Amino acid sequence: MTKFFTRTGAFARVGAFAAVGALALAGCAESGSGGAGGGGEGVEYGATKADYQAAFADVDPIVLHTQSPGTKGSVGGSFVEAYVAAVEDWSGGKITFDLAYSDAIAKATEIDDAVKDGRLDIGQVLTVYEPKEFPAASALLDASVLSDQSVVTGVLQSNAWPAEVAFSTPEIVSEFEDKGLKLMMPAYNAGTNxxxxxxxxxxxxxxxxxxxxxxxxxxxxxxxxxxxxxxxxxxxxxxxxxxxxxxxxxxxxxxxxxxxxxxxxxxxxxxxxxxxxxVPTGNMVINEDVWAGLPLVAQQLLWDRLDVFIAGSIEGKIWPVTVDSVQKIKQYGGxxxxxxxxxxxxxxxxxxxxxxxxxxxxxxxxxxxxxxxxxxxxxxxxxxxxxxxxxxxxxxxGFAEWYAPGKIDIDPYVKRVYEEILLDKRPA
Structure with missing residues (x-):
């Protein structure tokens, strides 16, 4: 078993976490590794919840501090809460998150530093605010003008291809690695501009x-x-x-x-x-040392439940926000x-x-x-x-009148994104 201890000193918790606008996920860990990281038994892709919970039976508790950009239960932070809940559930409670709300630890330009220096474990780096720090990722932001910006197909297209390009561009991956950050979900967005x-x-x-x-x-x-x-x-x-x-x-x-x-x-x-x-995009990252210290099954679960993160971002956030925005636009005469x-x-x-x-x-x-x-x-x-x-x-x-939760089945899309972009990066 791998034992996890509370981090102290420069890595001590200093408050809650933050992101900006419509995008965020971050945390500061209580989990420093007391043993060999990345070890232990894993599970195959497609493992059930029961398979995962059984694999976690002998894993000591892991606490990761993370954050939402909105208040508790808000639409703006719903995708973060969905991801956190799914990981906790599928681990049988062996992984838990101390979830802070409403931009409380690191501001948009500080998130990469906060994850790097240990104030956070998992965070969303918004490279649009730091083009000099992330010049290759900034090139991908420029390329975002290629995205379809229609209300349904555009949201799906624009949340897939930039991630694919990011993972296939060594310079983008290395920009994060050089700062001690492991890319988990690169280049996802909060909808159109x-x-x-x-x-x-x-x-x-x-x-x-x-x-x-x-x-x-x-x-x-x-x-x-x-x-x-x-x-x-x-x-x-x-x-x-x-x-x-x-x-x-x-x-x-x-x-x-x-x-x-x-x-x-x-x-x-x-x-x-x-x-x-x-279209500005976010990049979900985890502190490389924290990642390396996690048992294999924990790494795999954090990776596999990115499907919930993707789905939550689109149907839990983008489309409901679109409905609300269109209603407000009409309310104020536009x-x-x-x-x-x-x-x-x-x-x-x-x-x-x-x-x-x-x-x-x-x-x-x-x-x-x-x-x-x-x-x-x-x-x-x-x-x-x-x-x-x-x-x-x-x-x-017409979207506000047409759309209702569950009206669009995005499960086939999410599965395709995972298998085309994320599966070959899955820890093994």
Whole structure:
């Protein structure tokens, strides 16, 4: 048996944990290894809950501290709570999580440091806030403009192909490893990005010279291509800036807009499935030393229940948040529209240039290969989503009335994602 002890000194617990916007999972461990890590008996892929619980019979208790971005029971943190509950249940209570809520330990720019120095065990690194620290991962963020941004198929496609590309890009994996972080679920997102504007602005004439707050390099290039002026406004200040007319639009996710009250002052929303805005992604990581010290069966369970994490992120968070956002957009007099043809064409041209420019990124040893891989993977997952029978039965405006929990069976999709992307990385 492997014995786990409470961590002390620099690795002592210093509070609760945090993430940002719509994405988070993290923790600080009470479990330092007192024996050989990664050992013991494991189980085969496809093992039942009973198989797992039997395999944990002789494993000493393991406590991992983790966190949710929202309050207890909130939609925003539901996927974190679902993952935690599944791991605890399937381990027969041998793995437990001390789950903190509401951004309590490490802010968005500190999560990688917190996991590295031992304040957290499991965390979500948001590389969009640290492009210099994660230049290869930032290249993948630029490539996110390839994502389908429709309400059903887009959510599925965009939560699959970036993870596939991340795991197949050595530079991305090594950026995390060099910081003592093991990638578990790379490059998942909280849904699409949108333009939230105080007045309807879907065409180039509407956007010309208007001020738009953005949070990424790719977003800056996109806004410029639309003839608008990109600016940086803190998320906490966006509401007042829109209200006072300091900015005219803000580029962010529907969940972030709903949480921050942005929809109240900027209900006129642009989401175009054929011309995607850059989509920030999260990267779920675990402290490498903590990972190495876990028994094999614990590693396998944490890995296998990523299926719950994926499902919870989509049907527990993204789609319910979309429903809530659309309802609020309509409540405050707005609607969701695509870009006008001229703006769509301008954005599509800008997106092609953004993706082509990735080939010259110094962080990538084979930039052209990366671009080819990204284009092929995004196309591949569009085909897979279609082959699995998923369609867009409605647009964003009708989604709130059309959707109900359980209406979309995403189990075939989640299984395909696990087997195509995660299975060959499964601990053995």
């Amino acid at each position: 949108a333009l939230f504007c105080s007045q309807p602005r879907a065409g180039l004439a509407d956007l010309a010279g208007k001020s738009v707050s953005v949070g990424s390099t790719a977003g800056t290039e996109q806004v410029t291509a639309l003839g608008a002026t990109p600016t940086s406004v803190a998320y906490t200040e966006a509401y007042e800036a829109l209200q006072r007319g300091v900015i005219n639009c803000s580029m962010l996710s529907p969940s972030a807009a709903a949480i921050g009250g942005i929809v109240e002052v900027a209900p006129h929303t642009v989401i175009d499935p054929e011309a995607g805005l850059a 609607e969701v529209t695509p870009f006008a043809p001229d703006a769509r064409e301008a954005l599509q041209n800008a997106n092609d240039k953004i993706v082509d420019a990735i080939a010259d990124k110094p962080a990538l040893s084979d930039g052209e290969g990366f671009v080819t891989n990204a284009r092929e993977s995004s196309d591949k997952w569009s085909r897979i989503v279609e082959e699995l029978g998923y369609t867009n039965e409605t647009d964003y405006n």
